[in-house]
Amino acid sequence: MSARDELARLVRDEIKKYPVDTSLPAGLQPGPAWGATEWTIADAILAAGWRPPARVVTTVQEIEALPEGAILLDPTYTVWFRSDLGRRAEVTAAGPFTVIHEPVVPS
Structure with missing residues (x-):
């Protein structure tokens, strides 16, 4: 899911929490008529x-x-490359890891 899709879903879910004011004419209700959509x-x-x-x-x-090529950061701000991490015991001791770069793999 792209960042745009994720944000649109969050906005849509938040908007659904508020009932539509049916006392307002259709043209005055928030939504696509105002030009704003999620x-x-x-x-x-x-x-x-x-x-x-x-x-x-x-x-x-x-x-x-x-x-391969992913770059991670551990809690001590040490940079790790995916190729360095294998199945070593230090992996779980050093984590959790923040993924700071994940290369796009061509499909």
Whole structure:
């Protein structure tokens, strides 16, 4: 799911929490008639610089699932490369790891 899709879902879910004021004429109710949809709101938030939280991995299996070239950061701010991590015992002792770069693997 892209950051835009994730934001649009969050906005849509939040909007659903508030009932529509049926006393207002249709043209005055919030929504697409105002030109704002969950997508345009998500676009505005992304344009302002919001990014989703970094992914965190905690197990050897999660690390092994990362593509070669992934770069991780441990709690002491030591940088680890996916290729350095294998199945060593220090992996679980050093974690959790924040994924700071995950290369896009061509499909």
